[in-house]
Amino acid sequence: MDMNKRTFLKSMGALGLAAVPSAQALADWLAEYDGQPSDVLASDEVFWDGIRQGYRLKIDYINLENGYYCFMPLVTLDKFIHHVKEVNFQGSYYMRTVQFENKKKVAARLAEVVGCQADELIITRNTTESLDMVIGGLDWKPGDEAVMAGQDYGAMLEMFKQVSKRYGMINKIVSVPLDPASDEEIMDLYANAITDKTRLLMISHIINITGQILPVRKICDMAHAKGVPVMVDGAHAVAHFRFSISDLNCDYYGSSLHKWLSTPLGAGMLWVKKENIGNVWPLLAEGDLPADNIARLNHTGTHPVHTDLTILDAIEFYQMVGPERKEKRLRYLQNYWTKKVRGIPGIILNTPADPARSCGIANVGIEGMNPEALAEKLMKQYHIYTVAIDVAGVHGCRITPNIFTTPAELDVLVEALKNIL
Numbered sequence: 388m389d390m391n392k393r394t395f396l397k398s399m400g401a402l403g404l405a406a407v408p409s410a411q412a413l414a415d416w417l418a419e420y421d422g423q424p425s426d427v428l429a430s431d432e433v434f435w436d437g438i439r440q441g442y443r444l445k446i447d448y449i450n451l452e453n454g455y456y457c458f459m460p461l462v463t464l465d466k467f468i469h470h471v472k473e474v475n476f477q478g479s480y481y482m483r484t485v486q487f488e489n490k491k492k493v494a495a496r497l498a499e500v501v502g503c504q505a506d507e508l509i510i511t512r513n514t515t516e517s518l519d520m521v522i523g524g525l526d527w528k529p530g531d532e533a534v535m536a537g538q539d540y541g542a543m544l545e546m547f548k549q550v551s552k553r554y555g556m557i558n559k560i561v562s563v564p565l566d567p568a569s570d571e572e573i574m575d576l577y578a579n580a581i582t583d584k585t586r587l588l589m590i591s592h593i594i595n596i597t598g599q600i601l602p603v604r605k606i607c608d609m610a611h612a613k614g615v616p617v618m619v620d621g622a623h624a625v626a627h628f629r630f631s632i633s634d635l636n637c638d639y640y641g642s643s644l645h646k647w648l649s650t651p652l653g654a655g656m657l658w659v660k661k662e663n664i665g666n667v668w669p670l671l672a673e674g675d676l677p678a679d680n681i682a683r684l685n686h687t688g689t690h691p692v693h694t695d696l697t698i699l700d701a702i703e704f705y706q707m708v709g710p711e712r713k714e715k716r717l718r719y720l721q722n723y724w725t726k727k728v729r730g731i732p733g734i735i736l737n738t739p740a741d742p743a744r745s746c747g748i749a750n751v752g753i754e755g756m757n758p759e760a761l762a763e764k765l766m767k768q769y770h771i772y773t774v775a776i777d778v779a780g781v782h783g784c785r786i787t788p789n790i791f792t793t794p795a796e797l798d799v800l801v802e803a804l805k806n807i808l
């Protein structure tokens with residue numbers, strides 16, 4: 388290892404609460420890896436140890452539940468605190484002068500990352516706000532139908548139930564197979580649920596309880612051929628694996644940025660294809676704007692603007708690490724442990740075997756053991772923090788590493804599973 392790397396790791400490793408690695412130190416160190424193939428870097432433990440040193444991690448347990456919230460690396464946290472202080476210094480002056488201009492700039496930068504037009508994207512608080520605004524804001528008529536899956540996120544399913552009670556629309560719920568044989572199997576599943584009354588199809592980009600990635604483009608093409616718009620729940624997709632919204636051919640896309648982009652809590656996005664913006668009634672009314680102006684859907688009232696500002700810093704960190712490197716590392720980590728347990732009688736993997744159908748997230752269960760008991764045993768006996776999932780035909784613990792997770796930590800999980808079995 389050369390001097391620069393060693394000095395960097397030392398300075399990162401010596402981190403106390405007060406010390407924060409500078410973005411420059413991180414940049415200098417990462418520069419040494421410039422041009423190295425991401426396939427090779429995926430298993431380069433020195434590289435990822437450097438990244439790990441940039442986080443403050445609890446020593447009490449191995450954190451394999453990064454799916455709820457991928458907390459910030461210290462460089463981003465430091466910038467967030469700076470924004471809090473600055474807004475607290477400028478007060479109303481900030482709010483009345485540059486607040487909205489800054490939010491627009493953030494949205495424009497985010498649009499570059501997710502591959503869409505800037506005037507079709509808004510910053511929200513989270514996926515729930517983004518997608519529930521669409522579900523609740525469409526003009527439902529009695530007898531209209533919406534199609535979704537039992538494996539979709541609870542908050543959206545609840546919102547559909549509410550609009551069903553309110554407007555007499557009907558929800559049709561399909562069940563996505565845990566290990567599909569082909570994209571066609573999934574497309575057919577949704578196609579068979581569509582009728583001439585279907586007004587909206589909701590799909591998950593990646594199913595949060597199993598980690599299964601759906602063939603979004605193919606499903607959207609199929610639905611559009613039947614005249615049905617598609618809303619995509621991308622809560623776990625942004626900054627997890629690479630994609631471009633413009634390639635998906637969908638109509639609405641929502642995500643939570645406090646998940647894989649590692650922004651502060653309470654940052655999300657909603658993208659709406661221009662021609663659909665006018666179809667949605669805003670949850671909170673915003674003046675008399677043209678029907679195709681996305682700002683119609685972005686009236687929030689006064690809210691923590693420093694969170695919005697930090698999205699830029701989180702994007703900078705993501706770009707520095709490298710989207711391709713991050714995706715490949717996360718897939719490497721997931722395959723690292725699932726390969727060691729897949730096929731062992733009694734161990735059930737609820738994530739597709741085809742590596743192209745998943746990335747960092749996977750779900751594992753033990754035959755005859757309820758997921759709560761498994762999660763409790765993992766935590767109490769092995770100091771591994773996970774989350775139990777016992778819904779929609781999925782019975783197991785969701786395992787979500789992050790880029791600071793080490794193979795050695797995953798070995799502890801593998802050994803624990805074998806012992807519990």
Ligand SMILES: Cc1ncc(COP(=O)(O)O)c(C=O)c1O
Binds near residue numbers: 540
């Ligand atoms: C698939 C999916 N959709 C939506 C959400 C809701 O995200 P948030 O609570 O950030 O709104 C989650 C959260 O885990 C999720 O996994």
